Amino acid sequence: MAQSERFSNLPEYAFPRLRNLLSGLEPGGDPVVMTIGEPRHALPDFVAPVMAQSIAEFGKYPPNEGAPELLQAISDWIGRRHAIAVPPAQISTLNGSREGLFNAALALCPQDKNGARPAILVPNPFYQVYAVAAAAVDADAVFVPATAATGHLPDFAGLAPELLDRTAIAYLCSPANPQGAVADVDYLEHLIELAERHDFLIFSDECYSEIYRDTPPPSALAVASRMGLIDRVVMFNSLSKRSNLPGLRSGFAAGGAENIRRIRLLRSYSGAPLPLPVQRVSTRAWSDDSHAEDNRRLYLAKYAIADRIFGNIEGYFAPQGGFFLWLPVPPAVGDGEAAAKKLWSEAGIQVLPGGYLARDTEAGNPGKNFIRVALVDDAQKTEAALNRLKNCLYQGG
Template sequence: MNPDLSKLQPYPFEKLAKLKGEVTPPDNLEHIALSIGEPKHPAPEFVLDTLRTELQRVENYPTTKGLPELNQTIASWLERRFSLESVDPVSQVIPVNGTREAIFAFTQAAVNRCQYRPLVVSPNPFYQIYEGAAYLSGAEPHFLPCLEENGFNPDFDAVPEEIWHRCQLLFVCTPGNPTGSTLKLEDFQKLIELADKYDFTLASDECYSEIFVESAEPPMGLLEACAKLGRHDYKRCVVFHSLSKRSNLPGLRSGFIAGDAELLKPFLLYRTYHGCAMPVHTQLASIAAWNDEAHVEQNRAEYTQKFSAVLDILSPVLDVKQTEASFYLWPKTPINEETFAQQLFAQQNVTVLPGSYLSRTVDGINPGDNRIRMALVASTSECIEAAKRIRSFVESL
């Protein structure tokens, strides 16, 4: 077997299951899970209707490139959402089976393992696929800490030049998981200039881009920054988007990669061998979802309501702040984060994720120490109940 498989660490939820297995929660309280970022709002009924209507399309082989009408729908959505002059649906868009699959696959195609000690650079904390994809591509992961003093974004100015020389692929996640932080135009401009100077690919994971407080400005995306900088070919830049969070369709496994046509052409070749074409009925349902914004606005309204209610309850007892976007809270804990998560489960039957499970210790610092990630994905009533139990637990410490 590939020896690099031995470098893969257990997924955060494997660690969480072991931690919870050491205690027993109270029988008189219903379990509330705030640990997994799986949307629990209802899927749009019109998307389900399309799936039912088009189910007979399982009789057809899908193409890796995708239906022209889906690619055009995605290109049009990108143009509307990010004020782009034009996106070529033929050369600058590829449908994918969710961002997780595409991020992993793109890394395999993007890394030149013949280069001296190639690096895949990513934020820390991070989506664990970045790390696993790096190892299995023949590269090493390199983590940039996302600390509160820098707005929970990496301090790109502090990265040594030697790291940029070895970097082949830089992942950013905006809005961030788990911090909810976003990158601004000046951040993207700096990264694009670095990509040009050191010849690496800039990949932006933007699957939370449509979840933000209703009154706030929509988060900027990498392609939007490219357009503002007059870079309409999106050179060296790709973005990943998904219907999982935007449309409450995590099981549909539908998203896309878009950007530099010179990067997507060889990636499409890779995918024809990889065997990951999106089923036709899924593509048709995806067209329906990308073409509708009403359900997205309703989704945002529900998250805004939950954030407001939960923060009102928790702010007096925890150091917790409204994130810029996404559906996460990233509060500090008054005790060790693993102990906090375990005892909260044992006493209140509420599950949260220790922040250290989403991070790596580099130079003695783990950005997730004494923090937990709370995913406000349950119903509003459940989130309020969970917040009350968390407050009661904190007050008992």
């Protein structure tokens, strides 16, 4: 397939679609934007001083794979958080996790798998970069439902063995975007065993791993390491959610030595290294856990608010991690698009139709009758907005 044709069937990205959907509609109240996963909590207080102290380093070319101090800080954090040893040589810095989730497919997906066109497994609904990465490497993107029936996680084990035999990569997001489901150790062990049996990689998107209720979500890389199968998993994380630093564009990939060597090699030709002042701030952020714990407590308060407001709504799923609500749309309202238009025109609340985060399949679009709501404002604003949302969409139900 010609490169220019690989992306011809991709739908428009979610946020331009939303702008078009709401075009011409006036907000029916003070506007509240609850669409994008952009944290609005305060930055850590060390960001500005560390950036200022290293400002002259904008005049230097930075190391592409990451400064030694930053790689060590990430290695130390993985050790503290997940109780496994991942040396700096098995880590690569990234311009946020999205870059890595895309480029790792370029670096690690084979041209064919067992003599056939490779398949890349994608949860449905999903973070949209997964499907674009599959298109970029000319693989078949296979959308695997992640619905209430499957615990809001994809049932990869339920796929046909013939498909799994030509699978090169399976993407997994835990805590899941948009549903907030967490893959437990048992789920991860079975997935890693499946990957070993059918010889595919797991790209574990863990960018929401530090926002959770009670139990820290396990890492697929940690589970694989303890199973002696670390080469089966590449882990991705960033400071965007953990440290309220989405604009810093600082993340990392970690995994087996050969996988990270190939990711680093690709980045040495095509990747943009993080500026050294950004790396200095990142080093401090990964070295400090207290601000991340403070941040998590703010989200815990918002979980409690959401549970109180929506706990009696049929189909409500209390998120176990992340900061999104995946709310069912009442049949009388219609689908997610109808709900988004109603909420904006009647209540001034902007949400994302769930169908924009999923893909149509023979079984339908699993996000069509949902909306995604981002809990990114402070607790007071969030509570007021969620009450308005409930009164508009569920008629006080």
